Amino acid sequence: MAPTVPEKRKAQIRRQATALFQDRGFAATSMRELAAALGVEAASLYSHISSKQELLHDICFRLADEFFGALEIAEHTTNSPIDALRLLIHGHVRVLTTDPAASQVFLAEWRHLAEPALTAFIDRREAYEVRVRALLRRGADAGTLRLPANDERFAALWLLSGLNWLPTWYKPDGKLTADEIAERLTTTLLQGLGG
Amino acid sequence: MAPTVPEKRKAQIRRQATALFQDRGFAATSMRELAAALGVEAASLYSHISSKQELLHDICFRLADEFFGALEIAEHTTNSPIDALRLLIHGHVRVLTTDPAASQVFLAEWRHLAEPALTAFIDRREAYEVRVRALLRRGADAGTLRLPANDERFAALWLLSGLNWLPTWYKPDGKLTADEIAERLTTTLLQGLGG
DNA sequence: TTAATTTGCTAACGACTGTTAGGCAAGCGA
DNA sequence: TCGCTTGCCTAACAGTCGTTAGCAAATTAA
Numbered sequence: 001m002a003p004t005v006p007e008k009r010k011a012q013i014r015r016q017a018t019a020l021f022q023d024r025g026f027a028a029t030s031m032r033e034l035a036a037a038l039g040v041e042a043a044s045l046y047s048h049i050s051s052k053q054e055l056l057h058d059i060c061f062r063l064a065d066e067f068f069g070a071l072e073i074a075e076h077t078t079n080s081p082i083d084a085l086r087l088l089i090h091g092h093v094r095v096l097t098t099d100p101a102a103s104q105v106f107l108a109e110w111r112h113l114a115e116p117a118l119t120a121f122i123d124r125r126e127a128y129e130v131r132v133r134a135l136l137r138r139g140a141d142a143g144t145l146r147l148p149a150n151d152e153r154f155a156a157l158w159l160l161s162g163l164n165w166l167p168t169w170y171k172p173d174g175k176l177t178a179d180e181i182a183e184r185l186t187t188t189l190l191q192g193l194g195g
Numbered sequence: 196m197a198p199t200v201p202e203k204r205k206a207q208i209r210r211q212a213t214a215l216f217q218d219r220g221f222a223a224t225s226m227r228e229l230a231a232a233l234g235v236e237a238a239s240l241y242s243h244i245s246s247k248q249e250l251l252h253d254i255c256f257r258l259a260d261e262f263f264g265a266l267e268i269a270e271h272t273t274n275s276p277i278d279a280l281r282l283l284i285h286g287h288v289r290v291l292t293t294d295p296a297a298s299q300v301f302l303a304e305w306r307h308l309a310e311p312a313l314t315a316f317i318d319r320r321e322a323y324e325v326r327v328r329a330l331l332r333r334g335a336d337a338g339t340l341r342l343p344a345n346d347e348r349f350a351a352l353w354l355l356s357g358l359n360w361l362p363t364w365y366k367p368d369g370k371l372t373a374d375e376i377a378e379r380l381t382t383t384l385l386q387g388l389g390g
Numbered sequence: 391t392t393a394a395t396t397t398g399c400t401a402a403c404g405a406c407t408g409t410t411a412g413g414c415a416a417g418c419g420a
Numbered sequence: 421t422c423g424c425t426t427g428c429c430t431a432a433c434a435g436t437c438g439t440t441a442g443c444a445a446a447t448t449a450a
């Protein structure tokens with residue numbers, strides 16, 4: 001009846017699945033490969049999980065929750081749009097660097113979700129972007145942000161694309177901490193590369 | 196003996212394959228799906244191509260050539276690093292917008308290349324980034340660019356990530372032309388979002 | 391010790407994978 | 421009309437896919 005012990009093995013499977021989905025892709029990863037990586041036969045996995053889809057679903061929606069958490073902190077801890085933007089970047093970067101593998105699966109493999117999870121995922125992602133746009137809009141209206149062509153949609157894409165590329169090159173053993181990376185990204189984002 | 200007629204059909208197959216690889220991914224696209232999209236049986240494809248790998252290879256390396264072409268123009272038409280950067284962005288955006296589907300395959304599906312093409316591809320990509328970094332370095336040394344932490348590696352990632360996210364949202368029927376997008380990106384990149 | 395739970399196994403299912411072999415019909419230049 | 425090429429077909433190959441059934445060993449709880 002203890003839920004912690006069964007969670008252990010399931011967590012191991014999820015971690016290994018995350019790693020494999022990340023570097024081979026969901027579709028190119030077989031349950032037999034996943035099992036082999038855990039030193040087990042493929043059929044044995046089904047004592048712990050119900051399907052391959054469930055693994056992808058768990059990874060994608062857990063990360064979605066974390067990104068939403070970071071967004072909500074940014075929205076609720078300050079009234080200053082620029083401080084909120086800083087908080088958003090720091091939170092976003094912390095999620096990305098805490099589990100880069102899961103982040104990459106979240107960013108790149110979500111399209112392999114089956115319905116109805118796929119639609120739910122897309123809706124959540126859109127809701128996230130809407131709120132980021134609103135945050136940028138507030139900054140532009142207050143005069144503390146200068147959006148290109150006054151277009152918060154464009155600015156939001158620019159912001160998120162700059163952040164979301166991070167897990168493709170981030171190495172956890174690198175010299176920079178998550179906060180240092182976030183600081184650099186914030187500076188670069190706000191000031192640009194112009195001399 | 197006329198090489199143009201057989202090329203026609205092969206080009207159709209390549210275009211359809213590009214579209215399918217883009218929205219399902221290489222591994223999740225079967226030759227039977229590709230054939231069905233062309234109104235043909237799977238086996239018939241092999242009169243025109245030699246393998247599924249060949250399709251991926253052609254797409255990835257053609258795009259690599261185009262990106263390198265844009266880079267070379269940027270390197271050779273001006274001595275001003277900042278003008279070269281502008282040219283690079285415009286060229287890069289033009290490639291991305293001219294064939295967004297192929298661009299997304301290039302950016303997202305290259306990892307499914309088989310050896311030795313995979314290693315060759317990675318090497319080319321690295322060579323590309325090295326040259327972009329050199330371009331940014333020159334700008335920083337000349338004082339016309341201000342790189343975050345004076346790190347051209349970081350700046351290059353920032354630049355390319357901002358550009359490479361474009362094909363995920365770009366719609367060819369949108370209001371913005373490729374040059375308008377490139378101008379906005381250039382402005383945003385150089386000036387940032389700071390008010 | 392007994393009972394229940396967890397974890398894994400072998401074997402197999404039906405479906406699907408990329409690809410090949412071999413043939414047939416239409417359109418072509420000679 | 422002949423022969424050749426192009427384009428597509430059916431049939432099949434050997435292998436892999438996710439998943440289920442049924443059973444056994446190990447671990448844990450009472």
